[in-house]
Amino acid sequence: MDQIDRNLIALLQQDGRLSQATLAARTGLSQSAVNERLKRLTASGAVKIVGQADPQAVDMTLLAFIFVALDTPSRDDGFRAAMAADPSVLECHHITGDWSYLLKVRAGSVAGLEALISDRIKRLPGIVRSHTMLALSTAKETLALPLPLPPEE
Incomplete structure (x- = not known):
């Protein structure tokens, strides 16, 4: 490139x-x-053509970040597969520190978020604990990588 x-x-x-x-x-x-x-x-694969929906327009306004701890690294593959298959999970990051993963999720309501956590995440094998934080507002959200723009002519 x-x-x-x-x-x-x-x-x-x-x-x-x-x-x-x-x-x-x-x-x-x-x-x-x-x-x-x-x-x-x-x-x-360097460029992906996608359409990005506005969360407000599609009633998915609740944004949350969920820290998840697994009991053993042998559970990673199953957990990753489950998160990849769940459309509410926008991002799943394997992280350092006290937690195993950090999830970025969207839901249409608190009840929808509760269902995601209680019925789909916490029921997975090896989940020890989770911690959820709600975003009150978003000052910046982008998919753009910090590449320099060429000068305009």
Whole structure:
């Protein structure tokens, strides 16, 4: 991946709907060169094309972070598989310290969050304890990685 690829990714992170003509103009490439690079970047997995729903618009406004402790590392694979399969779990991070995992989850209500914790997470084998924190508001939430933007012409 060269600097032009990084510039394309940075531009797309800023506005994923930029046309190939605009990307070409901002990077100094031809449209066909932009098209080929985007195909390669997508095929390699460096760029993922996704739609991101607004939590307010789809009534998933409750954001919570859940620390989870497992009794033994032999439970990791099963826990990870369960979290990967649960659509309410947005992120699952193996962490250091007193906890095994940190989850970022979304729910439509407190009852929905309670069901996730009580019925789906705490019933998994090896769960020793959990600790949940609710986000009261969100000052920043992004999927964009901190890549430098190319200068505009």
